[in-house]
Amino acid sequence: MDAYRQYPIRLRINGEDRAFDVESTVTLLDLLRERAGLTGTKKGCDHGQCGACTVLLDGRRINACLTLAVMQDGHEVTTIEGLADSDTLHPLQQAFIDHDAFQCGYCTPGQICSAAGLVAEGQARTVDDVRELMSGNLCRCGAYPQIVQAVCEVMGIAK
Numbered sequence: 570m571d572a573y574r575q576y577p578i579r580l581r582i583n584g585e586d587r588a589f590d591v592e593s594t595v596t597l598l599d600l601l602r603e604r605a606g607l608t609g610t611k612k613g614c615d616h617g618q619c620g621a622c623t624v625l626l627d628g629r630r631i632n633a634c635l636t637l638a639v640m641q642d643g644h645e646v647t648t649i650e651g652l653a654d655s656d657t658l659h660p661l662q663q664a665f666i667d668h669d670a671f672q673c674g675y676c677t678p679g680q681i682c683s684a685a686g687l688v689a690e691g692q693a694r695t696v697d698d699v700r701e702l703m704s705g706n707l708c709r710c711g712a713y714p715q716i717v718q719a720v721c722e723v724m725g726i727a728k
Contacts, residue, residue, distance in 0.1 A: 578642040582607070583651025591638045598622045598633035601648060609649035609678045613707075620706030623679035623686075624648050630686030632705075649678035652685060661685055664719035672710035680706050684720045696721055696728055 575590040582605055589604055598615075601607045601624070610633055613621030617635040624633045625647040652659035661684050664670070671677040683706045693699045699720050700713075708716065721728050 576639050578639055580638075580641060580643075581645040583647060589638070593637065593639055595638045596634055597624070597626075597631075597636045597638045597641055597646070600638040601633060601646070607648050607650050610682075611675055611678060613676070613679075618707075619676070619679075620683060621676050621679040623683045623706060625682055625686055625689075628686070628689055630683050647682070647685075649682055652681065659685065660723045661688070661719065664723050665716070668715045668719040668722070670712055670715035670719040672708075672712050676706060676708045676710075680708065680716055684716075684723070687720065688724055693720075693724060693726065696726060699724070699726065 573592060576593060577588065577590050579586065579588050587605060589600060591600060598610060598612060601610050602612065610624055611621040612634065613619035615634050617632040620632065622633040623630050626641060627645050652662060661681050665677060665681060683703060687693055687702050693702050696717060699717050703716065703720065718728055
């Protein structure tokens, strides 16, 4: 692949079919933020270590900074903007508000998308499972107890 050549790709982003011409070096994160105008997904470390860029790809959570947009041609992407149903917040979004599970809010979109993936995976059975399976998402403010409470509430896990 030539880094400067444009490659046509099609993505279904938050339920909407979108077409782009992208260079082979463009990450999914940069495509979402700069070309699709979806700035809810945050750029943190740009190395896959903080989880701020977590989105759902075909329902599975991924770090958007670690995948190239051209590799995702034909796939479905859900960002924080696509979780709510019109004016009704996603249960995780509401739980984050109810439990004050954010402070500065920078990591919140990635935390919520990761939690949505966690719920869909169905592997968490205990509070410790939630902590472990959310460990790829960092919160510099230290809102971890509230984040875990919010996720556990939605999953029906006793705290």
